[in-house]
Amino acid sequence: MKFRRxxxxxxxxxxxxxxxxxxxxxxxxxxxxxxxxxWIAALIVAALPALDYLARPIAAFLALLxxxxxxxxxxxxxGAGARGVHAYGLWLGVIVLVVLSxxxxxxxxxxxxxxxxxxxxxxxxxxxGVWTIFMWQVLTVGFDIPRVLLPPPSDIAASMVASSRxxxxxxxxxxxRAMIPGYVIGCGAGFIVGVLVDRVPxxxxxxxxxxxxxxxxxxxxxxxxxxxxxxxxxQSKAAVxxxxxxxxxxxxxxxxxxxxxxxxxxxxxxxxxTYGQTLWKARLQAAMPFIFNALKINSTLxxxxxxxxxxxxxxxxxxxxxxxxxxxxxNISMVWATIVVAAVAGxxxxxxxxxxxxxxxxxxxxxxKVA
Amino acid sequence: MNSLAQRLRDGHxxxxxxxxxxxxxxxxxxxxxxxxxxxxDLYEADEDMKGKWTTSDLIRDTLSMNxxxxxxxxxxxxxxxxSVLEVAPTSxxxxxxxxxxxxxxxxxxxxxxxxxxxxLAVAIVHVKTLERALMPWVIASxxxxxxxIAPMIIVVLGSIGFVGLMPKxxxxxxxxxxxxxxGMVKGLTSPEPLQLDxxxxxxxxxxxxxxxxxxxxxxxxxxxxxKIAVALAVVGAIVGELPTGAAAxxxxxxxxxxxxxxxxxxxxxxxxxxxxxxxSVAAVGWxxxxxxxxxxxxx
Amino acid sequence: MAKIERLxxxxxxxxxxxxxxxxxxxxxxxxxxxxxxxPVTALSDINLTVNKGDFVSLIGPSGCGKTTLLRVIADLExxxxxxxxxxxxxxxxxxxxxxxxxxxxxAALYPWRSVLRNVTLPLEIMGLSRKEQLERAARVIxxxxxxxxxxxxxxxxxxxxxQRVSIxxxxxxxxxxxxxxxxxxxxxxxxxxxLNEQLLQLWERTGKTVIFVTHSIPEAVFLSSxxxxxxxxxxxxxxxxxxxxxxxxxxxIREDARFAEIAHRVRLGLRAGHGDVxx
Numbered sequence: 003m004k005f006r007r008x009x010x011x012x013x014x015x016x017x018x019x020x021x022x023x024x025x026x027x028x029x030x031x032x033x034x035x036x037x038x039x040x041w042i043a044a045l046i047v048a049a050l051p052a053l054d055y056l057a058r059p060i061a062a063f064l065a066l067l068x069x070x071x072x073x074x075x076x077x078x079x080x081g082a083g084a085r086g087v088h089a090y091g092l093w094l095g096v097i098v099l100v101v102l103s104x105x106x107x108x109x110x111x112x113x114x115x116x117x118x119x120x121x122x123x124x125x126x127x128x129x130x131g132v133w134t135i136f137m138w139q140v141l142t143v144g145f146d147i148p149r150v151l152l153p154p155p156s157d158i159a160a161s162m163v164a165s166s167r168x169x170x171x172x173x174x175x176x177x178x179r180a181m182i183p184g185y186v187i188g189c190g191a192g193f194i195v196g197v198l199v200d201r202v203p204x205x206x207x208x209x210x211x212x213x214x215x216x217x218x219x220x221x222x223x224x225x226x227x228x229x230x231x232x233x234x235x236x237q238s239k240a241a242v243x244x245x246x247x248x249x250x251x252x253x254x255x256x257x258x259x260x261x262x263x264x265x266x267x268x269x270x271x272x273x274x275x276t277y278g279q280t281l282w283k284a285r286l287q288a289a290m291p292f293i294f295n296a297l298k299i300n301s302t303l304x305x306x307x308x309x310x311x312x313x314x315x316x317x318x319x320x321x322x323x324x325x326x327x328x329x330x331x332x333n334i335s336m337v338w339a340t341i342v343v344a345a346v347a348g349x350x351x352x353x354x355x356x357x358x359x360x361x362x363x364x365x366x367x368x369x370x371k372v373a
Numbered sequence: 374m375n376s377l378a379q380r381l382r383d384g385h386x387x388x389x390x391x392x393x394x395x396x397x398x399x400x401x402x403x404x405x406x407x408x409x410x411x412x413x414d415l416y417e418a419d420e421d422m423k424g425k426w427t428t429s430d431l432i433r434d435t436l437s438m439n440x441x442x443x444x445x446x447x448x449x450x451x452x453x454x455x456s457v458l459e460v461a462p463t464s465x466x467x468x469x470x471x472x473x474x475x476x477x478x479x480x481x482x483x484x485x486x487x488x489x490x491x492x493l494a495v496a497i498v499h500v501k502t503l504e505r506a507l508m509p510w511v512i513a514s515x516x517x518x519x520x521x522i523a524p525m526i527i528v529v530l531g532s533i534g535f536v537g538l539m540p541k542x543x544x545x546x547x548x549x550x551x552x553x554x555x556g557m558v559k560g561l562t563s564p565e566p567l568q569l570d571x572x573x574x575x576x577x578x579x580x581x582x583x584x585x586x587x588x589x590x591x592x593x594x595x596x597x598x599x600k601i602a603v604a605l606a607v608v609g610a611i612v613g614e615l616p617t618g619a620a621a622x623x624x625x626x627x628x629x630x631x632x633x634x635x636x637x638x639x640x641x642x643x644x645x646x647x648x649x650x651x652x653s654v655a656a657v658g659w660x661x662x663x664x665x666x667x668x669x670x671x672x
Numbered sequence: 673m674a675k676i677e678r679l680x681x682x683x684x685x686x687x688x689x690x691x692x693x694x695x696x697x698x699x700x701x702x703x704x705x706x707x708x709x710x711p712v713t714a715l716s717d718i719n720l721t722v723n724k725g726d727f728v729s730l731i732g733p734s735g736c737g738k739t740t741l742l743r744v745i746a747d748l749e750x751x752x753x754x755x756x757x758x759x760x761x762x763x764x765x766x767x768x769x770x771x772x773x774x775x776x777x778x779a780a781l782y783p784w785r786s787v788l789r790n791v792t793l794p795l796e797i798m799g800l801s802r803k804e805q806l807e808r809a810a811r812v813i814x815x816x817x818x819x820x821x822x823x824x825x826x827x828x829x830x831x832x833x834x835q836r837v838s839i840x841x842x843x844x845x846x847x848x849x850x851x852x853x854x855x856x857x858x859x860x861x862x863x864x865x866x867l868n869e870q871l872l873q874l875w876e877r878t879g880k881t882v883i884f885v886t887h888s889i890p891e892a893v894f895l896s897s898x899x900x901x902x903x904x905x906x907x908x909x910x911x912x913x914x915x916x917x918x919x920x921x922x923x924x925i926r927e928d929a930r931f932a933e934i935a936h937r938v939r940l941g942l943r944a945g946h947g948d949v950x951x
Contacts, residue, residue: 104502111505126502127509151529208388218604218654219647220611222520226631226639230442265780268748272774273794274767283793287784302515309521313615314631322521329524332532337525341517348516365783365825
């Protein structure tokens with residue numbers, strides 16, 4: 003039997019896992035029985051894939067199962083009171099868990115590549131995400147990290163449940179009332195001006211460099227001026243979003259309308275097509291990849307703009323308001339709760355745009371499958 | 374028509390100047406219009422002026438208000454002159470001092486973020502597992518409004534004694550690393566299969582392939598990302614100054630101006646912030662030109 | 673937009689007096705490009721008459737102006753001197769009357785449109801009814817032997833098939849004149865031979881006038897009734913070779929002695945144009 007490097011790593015890991023059972027646990031005498039059994043079972047299950055007789059999907063599944071069981075055992079250990087820097091058994095266990103999780107991720111990534119399945123492609127990132135949250139919980143509780151510095155995920159979840167009404171109102175104020183109108187107006191105006199300017203090359207040559215320049219500037223800094231002009235409420239925040247989204251959209255529209263090559267434009271000329279026909283039938287379609295690129299980038303910019311603009315003054319509701327006040331009260335888990343809401347909302351918006359992009363620009367080389 | 378005139382006509386300088394000129398004219402008109410309501414109210418309240426004011430009175434007064442709704446361009450220029458050129462740069466009344474406070478944090482953050490981004494990209498390209506597991510999260514991380522956590526990071530780090538430049542630099546670094554990572558991954562994977570095959574026929578190992586092929590090929594993608602990153606770093610540093618009511622920095626000046634209603638101060642801080650961002654991007658662009666020229670790219 | 677039907681007798685010749693008019697008449701044509709350094713003479717004193725039903729090839733090395741001449745006929749470039757008439761009117765009027773179909777070096781199909789919708793593109797622009805669009809499209813798709821592929825997208829087809837779609841698209845509105853700019857240049861020789869045969873059959877069946885740009889001597893001799901040899905710097909016509917090969921040809925004609933003679937004369941013309949004649 004030949005020994006591959008992976009087998010050696012696995013052997014060392016299992017030995018370390020066994021050793022973890024005998025090291026001090028800082029506050030708890032021995033491993034609680036249930037957790038000890040779970041831990042040993044996890045090590046055995048995780049070691050099984052070393053046998054070459056197993057098919058790849060089964061090996062990946064066992065590696066995953068072993069990692070999950072090890073995680074559950076550690077969770078129980080933390081719950082039983084293991085704490086502190088001197089809990090060597092706990093930390094050795096954490097290291098063992100890291101190695102087992104890495105193997106699980108590597109095996110599922112290899113599996114996804116072999117089977118070319120879209121669902122499997124999600125496995126590795128999801129594993130990483132779950133693992134990160136788990137480690138966050140274990141490390142913050144296990145090391146007794148001050149709640150004020152970094153709260154454990156359990157605290158954040160509790161805050162979200164307790165303040166769900168406030169969070170919902172904040173979401174409506176910032177996302178629905180400020181960001182969406184601003185986004186629609188800003189992107190719409192950028193697109194329209196881009197199309198209008200298409201006929202006037204002089205204006206195009208002037209607006210393109212200016213647009214690139216303005217896109218680089220810290221636009222959020224105009225928030226206090228917007229507050230002065232439009233008042234404290236959502237209108238000023240929407241105005242900031244309009245300014246932030248206008249220029250990237252303008253620049254992308256101009257670039258997109260220039261995308262078609264000479265040959266394709268000549269083709270339209272041989273059909274004696276009018277400017278409008280050429281624009282509608284050919285150039286706008288070819289511009290769509292650029293426009294969607296800008297729409298996706300703008301969605302992130304818009305959310306950031308709406309939230310940060312609230313730092314400069316807002317009525318007593320809104321995600322930015324919530325963040326700044328809860329920070330002042332050192333209620334950090336509430337701040338994280340707001341961030342989770344913002345992240346989920348932002349990802350959903352981005353995902354919706356990506357889906358629309360897939361439908362509209364299905365023909366683009368980056369999106370199509372070779373038949 | 375000689376070639377200079379033709380180049381002016383077909384180039385970018387003339388249209389940009391024309392549009393800027395139009396924008397400044399619109400700015401003046403806007404200032405007159407937006408400020409006129411308050412001025413007219415003042416006239417009506419004053420016995421001497423009531424009913425006797427002329428348009429030129431209106432124009433003169435709207436363009437020289439103390440706390441205008443929209444300051445005139447020349448007012449902003451004068452304020453800039455006052456706070457930049459007429460004050461010693463080391464005094465804390467000088468906008469240059471504040472600009473430096475912000476810029477230094479931004480540059481440190483930019484450096485950290487760029488290094489992190491490059492390191493992450495190298496790791497992603499060479500370790501398959503990382504690519505599968507990490508890339509989706511790198512992309513997802515951008516949907517989290519990082520600027521929104523800025524207050525939290527500042528306050529939390531402050532509570533453990535971490536104040537001054539570093540917290541702002543962290544925020545800037547977080548904003549920077551994403552464009553650099555994405556750009557570098559694209560750049561490191563940009564060599565065509567043909568070029569990779571060629572270097573493998575020379576029995577090159579992964580390290581040599583990286584040094585001789587992937588790394589030089591990545592520059593074309595690295596520099597545009599660095600330009601985006603440095604602009605984001607400046608934004609990050611500015612926003613980082615907001616939460617704790619920092620005393621120094623352009624963000625602090627913006628905040629102070631908005632608290633005390635000093636409109637002209639806000640605008641001059643805004644103009645300087647834009648200058649700082651613009652110059653930083655230009656500096657990266659200049660570095661790009663030099664590097665590309667040395668590597669034989671088109672100037 | 674007037675209906676595009678034409679009356680024909682059984683041999684394919686037109687039954688209207690307009691048939692006596694040449695399809696394209698070029699006299700003393702010049703085209704000088706103004707570049708940053710020096711003016712470039714792309715075309716110099718071109719004289720050419722193309723009659724209806726001709727298959728004329730323009731052959732020459734790069735830079736001899738063959739593509740430029742085609743583009744002037746199509747009103748994609750403007751001449752700087754001389755005269756040119758297409759169907760008895762100026763190129764611009766001919767273009768606005770949609771008198772010709774143009775086939776480019778690349779298929780130039782729109783990737784967001786299916787094969788069928790790519791073929792109906794000119795018909796949409798001309799404002800034909802949907803029913804008529806589909807009828808005509810079905811006809812020309814059958815002509816290029818691509819029935820069954822209507823719903824496919826361009827990237828799902830091979831290079832040769834894409835070019836066939838491009839030809840079908842050019843034929844869809846039934847123009848009398850077909851202008852083709854090295855349409856098979858990017859394809860391999862086997863496909864090229866097949867497409868050459870198909871093009872010839874198409875020409876026989878429809879009686880159209882074809883002006884075909886190529887830099888392949890066998891292709892030019894195989895396809896044409898007349899071969900125009902051009903040379904560069906400045907772009908000019910060196911020789912016009914009339915081909916008396918029978919009108920219905922198959923690929924075996926390439927072995928024919930007369931084929932070799934015509935090819936040889938074309939080759940001589942090309943070399944003379946280049947300045948290295950070694951006789």
